[in-house]
Amino acid sequence: MLKKTLILVLVFIGFTTMAFYKVKTVEDKTLISNSYVHPPIVVLELFTSQGCSSCPPADVLLEKVKDQYPDQVFALSYHVDYWNYIGWEDPYSNPNFSKKQRDYNRKFRYPSNYTPEMVINGKEHFVGSNATKLRSKIGQYSNQNAENRLTVNNVTSAGNTVSFDYVLEGPREGKELRAVLVLDERTTVVKRGENRNRTLKNANIVVAENYFTASASSGKGTIQLPNGISKNEKIHLIVLAENEDLEITAAAKFKL
Numbered sequence: 467m468l469k470k471t472l473i474l475v476l477v478f479i480g481f482t483t484m485a486f487y488k489v490k491t492v493e494d495k496t497l498i499s500n501s502y503v504h505p506p507i508v509v510l511e512l513f514t515s516q517g518c519s520s521c522p523p524a525d526v527l528l529e530k531v532k533d534q535y536p537d538q539v540f541a542l543s544y545h546v547d548y549w550n551y552i553g554w555e556d557p558y559s560n561p562n563f564s565k566k567q568r569d570y571n572r573k574f575r576y577p578s579n580y581t582p583e584m585v586i587n588g589k590e591h592f593v594g595s596n597a598t599k600l601r602s603k604i605g606q607y608s609n610q611n612a613e614n615r616l617t618v619n620n621v622t623s624a625g626n627t628v629s630f631d632y633v634l635e636g637p638r639e640g641k642e643l644r645a646v647l648v649l650d651e652r653t654t655v656v657k658r659g660e661n662r663n664r665t666l667k668n669a670n671i672v673v674a675e676n677y678f679t680a681s682a683s684s685g686k687g688t689i690q691l692p693n694g695i696s697k698n699e700k701i702h703l704i705v706l707a708e709n710e711d712l713e714i715t716a717a718a719k720f721k722l
Contacts, residue, residue: 503611504611504612504613504614504615504635504636504716505611505612505615506538506607506608506609506610506611506612507538507540507587507607507612507714507716507717508535508538508539508540508586508587508603508604508607508608509539509540509542509586509587509588509706509714509717510528510531510532510539510540510541510542510584510585510586510600511542511544511570511584511585511586511588512524512525512528512541512542512543512544512582512583512584512594512670513544513546513563513567513579513581513582513583513584513585513594514543514544514545514546514581514582514594514668515545515546515547515548515549515550515556515559515581516545516549516554516556516557516558516559516654516656516659516661516666516668517549517550517552517553517554517555517556517659517660517661518549518581518582518660518661519660519661520581520582520595521581521582521594521595522661522664522666523582523595524581524582524584524593524594524595525543525582525666525667525668525669526667527594527595527597527600528541528543528584528594528669528670529541529651529667529669529670531600531601531604532669532670535604535608538608539604540704540706540717540719541648541669541670542646542648542670542672542704543558543648543668543669543670543671543672544560544563544566544567544672545558545559545560545563545668545671545672546559546560546563546564546567546579546581547559547560547561547563547564548564548579549581549659549660552658552659552660553658553659553662554656554657554658554659554660554661554662557654558652558668558671558672558673560672562675563672564579567579567583569712570585570588570591570712571583571591573711573712574590574591576591581594582594582595584596584600586603586604586607587607587713587714588708588711588712588713588714589713589714590603612636612715612716612717613636613637613709613715613716614634614635614636614637614638614641614707614715614716615634615635615636615716616632616633616634616635616643616705616706616707616716616717616718617632617633617635617718618630618631618632618703618705618718618719618720619631619632619633619720621703621720621722623691623722626690626691626692626693627688627689627690627691628647628688628689628690628691628703628722629686629687629688630645630686630687630688630703630705630720631684631685631686631687632684632685632686632687632705632718633683633684634680634683634684634707634716635683636715636716638680638681638682638683640709640710641679641680641707641708641709641715642677642678642679642680642707642708642709643677643678643679643680643687643705643706643707644675644676644677644705644706644707644708645675645676645677645678645687645688645689645703645704645705646672646674646675646689646703646704646705646706647672647673647674647675647689647691647692647701647702647703647704647722648670648671648672648673648701648702648703648704649670649671649672649673649695649699649700649701650669650670650699650700650701650702651667651668651669651670651671651700652667652668652671653665653666653667653668654666654668673691673692673695673701674689674690674691674692675689676688676689676690680707687705689703700721701721701722702719702720702721702722703719703720703721703722704717704718704719705717705718705719
C-alpha cells in the first residue's frame with residue numbers, strides 16, 4: 467500500500483513539473499513575442515525662439531547632433547510664440563507649438579514652459595543647450611529598441627500638398643501619426659528683442675504639422691506645405707508615431 471501511494475505521489479509530481487514547464491515555456495514565448503525588436507530612434511524636439519537670448523547655443527547644438535547622427539537622430543525645432551511680446555516676432559513661431567510644449571510640461575509635471583527646452587522621444591526634458599546631457603541621452607536612447615517601425619514611401623508633391631504612403635509595424639492601439647515638414651535652415655537678422663542686432667541661423671525648423679490616427683498598419687497621409695518656401699530650399703518630411711502619453715514610438719524621414 468505504501469509503495470502504491472509513493473508511486474502515485476511521484477506521478478503527480480511529474481505531471482505538475484511538466485505542466486509548470488509548459489506554462490513557463492508559453493510565458494517565455496509570450497515575453498519574447500511582446501518584446502520590442504525594432505531599431506532604436508532618437509527624436510529631439512527643441513522648443514526655442516529668436517526672441518530668447520539663451521536659445522542660440524541650443525539651436526547650434528541641435529544642428530550639430532543632427533549632422534553627427536544623420537540616420538538615427540530626428541531633429542525638430544519648434545519655435546514658440548510667447549517671446550514675441552518683447553519686440554521681435556519670431557517668423558517661425560506658432561501658438562500651437564507653445565501648446566504642444568505646455569502639454570509636454572503638464573505630462574512632466576513641470577510648472578511652466580521655458581526656452582530652450584529639449585524633449586527626447588517624448589519621455590523626458592532638459593535644458594536644450596546642455597551638450598553633455600544631450601549626448602549622454604542620445605547614447606542611452608540609441609541602445610533602446612523602439613516599440614514600432616515606421617516606413618514612408620511614394621512621397622509626392624503636387625502644388626502645396628505633400629502626399630505619402632506609410633507602413634506601421636508593431637502595436638497600433640492608441641497610436642497617432644504626426645507628419646511634420648522641416649525646413650533645413652534659414653538665416654535671420656534680428657532687429658529687436660533680446661537678440662537684437664544679431665544674425666541667427668536656425669536649422670530643422672518645423673513649418674507645418676498634421677496629426678492623423680493610425681487606424682491600420684498601412685495607409686496614406688497628407689500635409690500642406692506653407693507659402694514662402696522656395697523650390698531650392700531643402701525640406702524634409704518626418705513622420706512620427708506616438709502613444710496617448712505623448713511618447714514617440716517610431717520615426718521615419720524623407721527628403722523632398
